[in-house]
Amino acid sequence: MNYETVLTTCTYCGCGCGLLLEVLDGEVVGTLPQKDHVINEGGACIKGWNAHEFIYHEGRLKHPLIRKDNSFKEASWEEALEVVVTCLKKIKEENGPDSIAGLTSARCTNEENYVFQKWMRAVIGTNNVDHCARL
Amino acid sequence: MDKTREKMKRMLEEKEVSAILALRRNHGHPTPFLFTKAEELKDWVADEANRYPLTKLLIKIARKHQSDVIGIIVRGCEERSLVELLKNFQLRQGKVKAIGIACSQELANRCRCDQPFPSQVEEGQVAKPATDFSDLEEIEKLTEEDRFQYWMSQFGKCIKCYGCRNICPACFCPTCTLEDANLIKPGGMPPEIPIFHLHKAYHMADRCIDCGLCEEACPMGIPVRRLYRRVKKSVKDLFGYIPGEKEDEKGPLEFLGDGSYELPGAGK
Numbered sequence A: 001m002n003y004e005t006v007l008t009t010c011t012y013c014g015c016g017c018g019l020l021l022e023v024l025d026g027e028v029v030g031t032l033p034q035k036d037h038v039i040n041e042g043g044a045c046i047k048g049w050n051a052h053e054f055i056y057h058e059g060r061l062k063h064p065l066i067r068k069d070n071s072f073k074e075a076s077w078e079e080a081l082e083v084v085v086t087c088l089k090k091i092k093e094e095n096g097p098d099s100i101a102g103l104t105s106a107r108c109t110n111e112e113n114y115v116f117q118k119w120m121r122a123v124i125g126t127n128n129v130d131h132c133a134r135l
Numbered sequence B: 001m002d003k004t005r006e007k008m009k010r011m012l013e014e015k016e017v018s019a020i021l022a023l024r025r026n027h028g029h030p031t032p033f034l035f036t037k038a039e040e041l042k043d044w045v046a047d048e049a050n051r052y053p054l055t056k057l058l059i060k061i062a063r064k065h066q067s068d069v070i071g072i073i074v075r076g077c078e079e080r081s082l083v084e085l086l087k088n089f090q091l092r093q094g095k096v097k098a099i100g101i102a103c104s105q106e107l108a109n110r111c112r113c114d115q116p117f118p119s120q121v122e123e124g125q126v127a128k129p130a131t132d133f134s135d136l137e138e139i140e141k142l143t144e145e146d147r148f149q150y151w152m153s154q155f156g157k158c159i160k161c162y163g164c165r166n167i168c169p170a171c172f173c174p175t176c177t178l179e180d181a182n183l184i185k186p187g188g189m190p191p192e193i194p195i196f197h198l199h200k201a202y203h204m205a206d207r208c209i210d211c212g213l214c215e216e217a218c219p220m221g222i223p224v225r226r227l228y229r230r231v232k233k234s235v236k237d238l239f240g241y242i243p244g245e246k247e248d249e250k251g252p253l254e255f256l257g258d259g260s261y262e263l264p265g266a267g268k
Ligand code: SF4
Pocket: B051, B075, B076, B077, B078, B103, B107, B108, B109, B111, B113, B114, B115, B116, B117, B210, B211, B212
């Protein structure tokens, strides 16, 4: 028998509410807003209260998918990245860096988001970067 | 809290309980944790600033581990919520062992608490009741029209997070009225008012143990506890019933109709 609550930060928007994930026998079974968090002080919105639900959602992507003949096929990371590199290079060469935009995610850490915008600017060469949490 | 810690240790070592649900210091933050080993108890904290609905969290643990007897640290309000959960069959008699702790006077005052202690306390000073209904009295002085306006402007702030329901240690139905599209129109923000809040209030009337967790959890600062205190008062005045008090006494709203409760007459 094992039950603990794990401190984490909500991944839904830019507020950064402190959450506790309830873990019962290795399975995430619920979310509680963290009482002593400076941002949310024990409250959360409806998304935060249900932040654990996507974890086991059947629609969750667990592998890269590549579109072939109008349907998605499971692929390895090597194959997937190869497609991304080839396509981005081609678009950049043909239409210039500003024909590419990057949209990053609140599900990543601050550091990952930093690296992403840096990569868009320094490698791709565009300022077209945004983030899904800019609500 | 050394005596209580000793007691918890003994209970685990002598296998009186399989585990004890309480708060543990977790990276400096008091968070709910199920202690299964005596050596883990060094991190146990009886924190007063961060109250979590431990008795409610126990429901899902107990449901999965039905043959285990599980201990739980309870304050006065938590013991009262245990009473409600047991009598409403959310927890099983004999499978829960409460270990009582008393609240400080400071906490009792902050909670405006009637009974800041459980029926049995291991150690420490028991605080004096800090009964304070000035919040209700203040609003009841208003005219009906002003009172309605007051509540409508409060309810209008609601972002429908369901936090007041989710945190409540006396709220447990798997199918919730607040999500019933036939009763409350879905899809709007704020939710349909005042019906959203009145439904919750009605359901809490013979269950609310006045712990105040709902109001603490409301991100919009809506004084929902005030509303529940009002309906709780009506139930007390009409039926002489106080939720969380006696395990063998059913809530009157559940029992109406079979003759076991007689309305003593209006105004009594
Ligand atoms: S409501 Fe009463 S028993 Fe509960 S924490 Fe506050 S003072 Fe303690």
